[in-house]
Amino acid sequence: xxxxxxxxxxxxxxxxxxxxxxxxxxxxxxxxxxxxxxxxxxxxxxxxxxxxxxxxxxxxxxxxxxxxxxxxxxxxxxxxxxxxxxxxxxxxxxxxxxxxxxxxxxxxxxxxxxxxxxxxxxxxxxxxxxxxxxxxxxxxxxxxxxxxxxxxxxxxxxxxxxxxxxxxxxxxxxxxxxxxxxxxxxxxxxxxxxxxxxxxxxxxxxxxxxxxxxxxxxxxxxxxxxxxxxxxxxxxxxxxxxxxxxxxxxxxxxxxxxxxxxxxxxxxxxxxxxxxxxxxxxxxxxxxxxxxxxx
Numbered sequence: 420x421x422x423x424x425x426x427x428x429x430x431x432x433x434x435x436x437x438x439x440x441x442x443x444x445x446x447x448x449x450x451x452x453x454x455x456x457x458x459x460x461x462x463x464x465x466x467x468x469x470x471x472x473x474x475x476x477x478x479x480x481x482x483x484x485x486x487x488x489x490x491x492x493x494x495x496x497x498x499x500x501x502x503x504x505x506x507x508x509x510x511x512x513x514x515x516x517x518x519x520x521x522x523x524x525x526x527x528x529x530x531x532x533x534x535x536x537x538x539x540x541x542x543x544x545x546x547x548x549x550x551x552x553x554x555x556x557x558x559x560x561x562x563x564x565x566x567x568x569x570x571x572x573x574x575x576x577x578x579x580x581x582x583x584x585x586x587x588x589x590x591x592x593x594x595x596x597x598x599x600x601x602x603x604x605x606x607x608x609x610x611x612x613x614x615x616x617x618x619x620x621x622x623x624x625x626x627x628x629x630x631x632x633x634x635x636x637x638x639x640x641x642x643x644x645x646x647x648x649x650x651x652x653x654x655x656x657x658x659x660x661x662x663x664x665x666x667x668x669x670x671x672x673x674x675x676x677x678x679x680x681x682x683x684x685x686x687x688x689x690x691x692x693x694x695x696x697x698x699x700x701x702x703x704x705x706x707x708x709x710x711x712x713x714x
Contacts, residue, residue, distance in 0.1 A: 425495070425501055425505070425509060427494075427495050427500075428474075428475055428478065428494075428495040428496065428501050428506060428509065429471040429474065429475065429509070429513065430470075430471060430474045431467075431471075433470060433471075433474065434467045434470070434471075435684065435685060436470070436561065436564070437463050437466045437467050437470065437564055438463075439561055439564040439565045439568065439584055440459060440462050440463045440466055440564050440565070440567055440568035440571070441459055441463065441568055442565045442568055442569075442576065442580060442584065443459075443565065443568040443569035443571075443572060443574050443576045444456065444459045444568060444572060445698075445701060445702075445705075446576070446577075446580065446646050446701070446705075447572075447574045447576075447646070448705050449572050449574060452572075455572040458524055458525075458571045458572050459568055459571055459572055461520055461523070461524045461571070462521070462524050462528055462567050462568055462570075462571035463568075464517075464520055465517045465518075465520040465521040465524065465528065465532060465567075466517070466532070466535075466564055466567060467517075468513045468514075468516050468517030468520065469513070469514065469517035469518070469521070469532055469535065469536060471510075471513045471517075472510050472511075472513035472514035472517060473536070473539040473543075475506055475507075475509055475510035475513065476510050476543065477539075477543055478494055478495070478496045478497070478506065479496065479503065479506055479507065479510070480543050480544075481543075482496045482497055482503075484611070514536075517532065518532065518533075524571050525570065525571060525573075527570040527571075528567055528570050528571050531563055531566055531567045531570055532567065534563060535560060535563045535564075535567075538556055538559055538560055538563070539560070541556060542556045542557070547611075547612075547613060548612040548613055549613060549616075550613045550616030550617055551625075553592075553596075553613045554589060554592035554593055554596060554625075555589070557588060557592045558585050558586075558588035558589045558592055559585070560588070561584050561585065561587070561588035562581050562584050562585045562588070564584075565580065565581060565584045566581070577640055577644040577645065577646065579636050579637075579639050579640035579643070579644055580636075580637075580640050580644070582632075582636040582640075583633055583636035583637040583640060583660075586629050586630075586632035586633035586636055587629075587633045587664075589625070589629035589632070589633075590626060590629035590630050590633055590664065590667065590668075591667075591680040593622055593625040593626045593629055594626055594667070594671045594680060595680060596613075596614065596617060596622055597619070597622040597623065597626060597671065598671070599611060599614060600614050600617055600619060600622055601619070623672075626668065626671060626672075627668070630664050630665075630667075630668050633660075633664055634657075634660065634661045634664050637657055637660045637661075638657050638660075638661070641653045641654045641656060641657045642654055650704045650705055650707065651704075651709060652703065652704035652708055652709065653701065653704040653705070655700050655703075655704060656697055656700040656701045656704060658700075659693050659694075659696045659697035659700060660697060662693050663690060663693040663694065663697065666687070666689050666690055666693065667680075667683070667684075667690070670683060670687065
């Protein structure tokens with residue numbers, strides 16, 4: 420058994436989803452406090468370990484279905500590269516380590532982490548077969564990541580930012596479902612039951628609806644939140660959020676992308692540049708710079 424196969428089972432590429440843990444740190448300017456940065460990093464580590472644990476157990480539950488999927492058949496368990504017994508031990512180690520770190524950050528983080536795990540259990544043992552509910556559960560996981568970050572550093576986070584996080588997650592989720600629907604043809608139900616309940620037209624509509632919702636929510640946040648009132652220049656960051664959303668929708672519809680959103684976001688040059696400009700614009704706004712025409 421090759422160590423690379425064991426690492427692949429943990430899906431470290433998926434850890435990029437946990438950057439939402441740092442949303443509260445960024446938008447409350449807590450990054451200037453070393454102790455709060457440490458707490459946020461620990462919360463990030465906990466969520467990475469817990470998400471890896473859920474991926475391992477998801478692969479254990481879905482091993483037979485994955486063998487009928489054109490891409491998932493190459494996963495370590497489905498292909499036989501990692502024995503089932505090793506996968507179980509690895510999953511338990513990640514689970515216990517993640518819960519231990521969350522407990523050491525705060526009881527609130529541990530509680531939020533347990534809710535996250537509960538959602539994943541609900542997903543794996545039923546809701547992943549229900550159209551719409553399957554994507555909503557995944558989106559709630561992203562919202563919980565943002566909430567974990569806020570609880571870890573003991574700050575409040577705007578409801579509009581949580582709405583934006585959820586809408587972005589729905590966009591990624593429905594984009595992924597659309598990609599799976601397109602590439603699997605009439606056999607789509609053998610690898611993911613919920614796909615039978617969708618149609619291409621419905622998935623197209625959900626992608627557009629989620630994209631519009633995410634853009635609107637962040638726009639309102641950048642204008643009306645407590646942070647925006649204190650730092651009016653934050654509205655400039657909405658330019659990059661909306662551009663990034665439009666770029667993603669373009670790739671989903673014109674290039675058939677979206678199957679692995681976590682890879683797409685870090686492999687497309689325009690997406691990378693947009694993300695860096697967004698981060699720079701937020702840091703610029705949070706520095707307290709003001710102008711006479713924005714207020």
